Amino acid sequence: MYRRSIITQMGEEGEGRLRRRVHGSAGLCGNPKPSYETVKRECAPLYISSIKAINTDDNSDERTSGVEIVIANKNALPCYEAKGYHLAGFDGAGCLISYTTLEPLKPGETQKIFLADAHSQLARIAIQRPNGTESISYFI
Known part of the structure; x- marks a missing residue:
């Protein structure tokens, strides 16, 4: 019997191909979130x-x-x-x-x-x- 695994990564939503992580610095369409510039500055x-x-x-x-x-x-x-x-x-x-x-x-x-x-x-x-x-x- 197929058993669905428990999602351990916080912030994942959706099912199958629609699964997404909403905690990144860019949204689903690639638009920057408010944290984007901070991450960009820290990584430069x-x-x-x-x-x-x-x-x-x-x-x-x-x-x-x-x-x-x-x-x-x-x-x-x-x-x-x-x-x-x-x-x-x-x-x-x-x-x-x-x-x-x-x-x-x-x-x-x-x-x-x-x-x-x-x-x-x-x-x-x-x-x-x-x-x-x-x-x-x-x-x-």
Whole structure:
């Protein structure tokens, strides 16, 4: 006689092909749940440790303004050398206005990037994996 096994995984509902786990970070259709961004941020090896607007206008002929971004590699899990990552900057309409390839960063290392004349337009920055998918993003 066939006996149905007891479900030990909490959060499973439905029968047969309609069985689903409702405790993940995305819904059945792949739409992110509120926990999705938290899981994404915790699993990313790189993070932005600081963003600073720089506006210098002195009497010299040289004028420098922009955004200084410090990117760091975690020294905790996940902990590996990040190679081939990129920093992308987007304006308020979502158009790409800046794209920089990051140096390989070992765990605990940092890199400073200066985006000249981007402060007034920059609305969001994203760290992208080598394959082009977004690892993490920040709204400014």
